[in-house]
Amino acid sequence: MRQILTGLRRDRLLLALCATTAGLVLWYATAPASRTAQVVTAWVFVAAVHICLIGITRSFTRTPGLPAVARRFWRAVLAGAIVYLIGDLAQIVEAASHPALATAATGGKIQVATLSAGSAWLMITLLTAPLGLTTRRERLRFWLDVATVMVAAVVVGWSLIVPDHPAALLDAAAPVLMGPVVLLLCVFVVVKLTMSGTTLFTRSCALIGTAAAALKSGADGLGPEQLHWFLALTITAHAMLTIAVRITHLQVLHNPSALETRRRRRPYSPLPYGAIVVTYGLLTVAIWRQETATIPIALAGAAISTLLVVLRQLDAFRENALLLSRLHQSLEQRDTLAARLQHQAFHDGLTGLPNRQLYSQRLDAALAADGPVVVMLIDLDDFKPVNDAYGHAAGDALLKVIADRMRACVRETDTVARIGGDEFAVLLSSLPGGDPLEIAARIVREVEAPVPVDGGVAQVGASVGIAFARPDLHDAEALLREADHAMYAVKRDGKGSYAVSPG
Structure with a gap:
């Protein structure tokens, strides 16, 4: 571990990403420049970060001894980063041409489309990755649990970025449901890493990625009205995702077995139950605050989550009944075998008389x-x-x-x-x-x-x-x-x- 930390401190790319990000955040905190300079600088930096991501993932996919599943995933990340970069370049042009528009900061149609396409590609890769689940019942329970967590993620995303006025609900639905909110993708990845036996990245990557998702959610919650903080949080989130990938790459280089498939420590995950609590908590908050735009979404999320949990519990009841039946059969077989062994131990095998x-x-x-x-x-x-x-x-x-x-x-x-x-x-x-x-x-x-x-x-x-x-x-x-x-x-x-x- 000490050698890994030493390697991280000596990595020039990692140091450059951290230093540049910190410098830009400090610059945005002082808000010294015009709106045009702020939004253009932000998208130029995001494009540079994605260029670094392309280079890191390209090198990552060529790492000797990388598991086939992980190599396939990181190739998908490489393709997604290229798509992201295309959207970044288009967004730089739009931000420079129309800096006063809200989309100059949040992302125009091309940037939203490319980000959604890249995220969808990564989603497909994750959906088709082996889960390490052997039975149909295990796969069913896993996807019910993942669906429960994702419903909660949608409700969280909506609650953070929906505007206060219902007239813009359609505009608000797009960033929540089409994919630009990094939170949704990161939640899915972390959920899959935690609940399945397939390791596509290290724990450090998951933790940093989750923190980045939280920052991006915070930025979306602030909105472009507080432009300097919105941009500061946005660039930090993008930079942290690339930093997470770089750290994972360095860890794999130091320890080639870091991405080996591991067994789940527990036969269940607390994430779906936590997701239910979050969903109902947000519904309660929305009702208390009388947020008319959020209440229907939170209510629908609570209903869907409840349905998913009911289906999950019904499956668990069926499995418990099956296990109890098998247990009774095993006990009967055990008792029968014990009686047979007892009889054989104290009786003559030929005549059946006591020995x-x-x-x-x-x-x-x-x-x-x-x-x-x-x-x-x-x-x-x-x-x-x-x-x-x-x-x-x-x-x-x-x-x-x-x-x-x-x-x-x-x-x-x-x-x-x-x-x-x-x-x-x-x-x-x-x-x-x-x-x-x-x-x-x-x-x-x-x-x-x-x-x-x-x-x-x-x-x-x-x-x-x-x-x-x-x-x-x-x-x-x-x-x-x-x-x-x-x-x-x-x-x-x-x-x-x-x-x-x-x-």
């Missing part, structure tokens, strides 16, 4: 409840020959059938879990309604029933070990260990039956 972890949790909870707890461990007999004879697919199908049969053998409050390849476990709850030994016998019978599989009929048995919780055996691991011992006792005695832990 060892969930079985252990339920067993711990049952023991903590201090009720009667019965544990069964079940190992399938002769399951490996089924896999060897019919394949693993047949073995998986057999496990699914056996899991369903075991579920049918117990109550809804009981738990059947798969804790290993061909090992199952049953937890009988404390609720009455089932004899553990009868349930074990039923499981043995159901498991032994033949199961049709691909390639034949498979048949396995079940060895069931049973353990009852008791005051001296209230530990889950110890209880499972006793059931395991009972199960292996069944296997040693010939399989296909059940046994109760002797403890």
